[in-house]
Amino acid sequence: MEYYRIEGIPTILANAAWKGNNQREPVWDSEKIPFSCFLERDPRWPEKFHVWKMVWTEDVIHLYLDEELLNEIDLESATYNDGFNPFRQPHYILLNLALGANGGDPSGSTFPISYEVDYVRVYQPE
Template identity: 40%
Template sequence: MAGGAGRAEENTPAPPAGWTRVWADEFDRDGVPDPARWEFEHGFQRNHELQWYQPDNAVVRDGRLVIEARRQQVRNPGFREESREWRASRRFAEYTSASLITRPEVAWTYGRFEIRARFPARAGLWPAIWTTGKGRWPQAGEIDIMEFYRGQLLANFVQAGPDGRDVWNDSRHPLADFEPWEGKDHLWVMEWDEEKIEIRLDGRLLNRHDLSRPFPGADPALRPFHAPQRLRLNMAVGGQGGDPSGTTFPQRYEIDFVRIYQREK
């Protein structure tokens, strides 16, 4: 296994019988993340977050994808003096990080998603593993396999109501329920089929979304979780993550592997 120093000992159970691996990134080649698999977001993106996304903050090293959040000032080329829009009103970003998305042709409908990762539980950090569909948000749907902020782990499902507003099935879990945390790899697994989606962390069920019936408040004409979703990996700073001013930087979010399986036909 390339770059074995720092790679976690293999301790992931094999998927149940009847699953076939259809895509994976083992992060076993040092350097930039594989451009055949991933593309990057750039600049300010969402949620009034503080970080400027840039590819320089992501590297594959020692068998892991490392997303590094830094306290680093970057000039905003989109700054406009009189603007009230939050992205344009900031002359500088004071933090940088990275956000990766599978390429547009790399998306899945149903499957078993396995992601093993670790990150520091620090104020102001907002690491995530999530998926989004093609089209507008929230009509295209969102699955939050993992979010962390303010001492809690979240697993959520988001879709649109008839008025176009976001409708949530969310769950929150204290980080203390999964101790020891610091420096330890944890395994997130999502199993998704025509009837349901279930998200687990280290074998414990975090949330379940029933696809066999309309979700309360959602637009029944939309079926976002029966259509392809792309995978996202990122670490935001600020926003719902809270105030990062008391946190030392850099901070690293490390992903050991991503594996996608689908049921054998």
């Protein structure tokens, strides 16, 4: 669940990545939605809080933004030949504000930058 400029176009990404057969190249399952799609619906979209949601089961990950499904990731596609699947292992949550990667240039930014997260919730089925 990311925001990048892709070929100069502001874009929201809903994705997952895992190690592929080539140790140096991950496999990506990614949906890229131009940021303009959100601005067309609501020009004040960037000024508001939004709800990102990940529903992660044994078989699939669904990624939502404000209840709109952005990506559905079939976890069977991440199973290695030996049967190991990285998405069927314990994980932790990491929230970060990464600057400058993937073509971004933070040199024109005014620091400090505010990164606001209202809440994080984790639910587990009973």
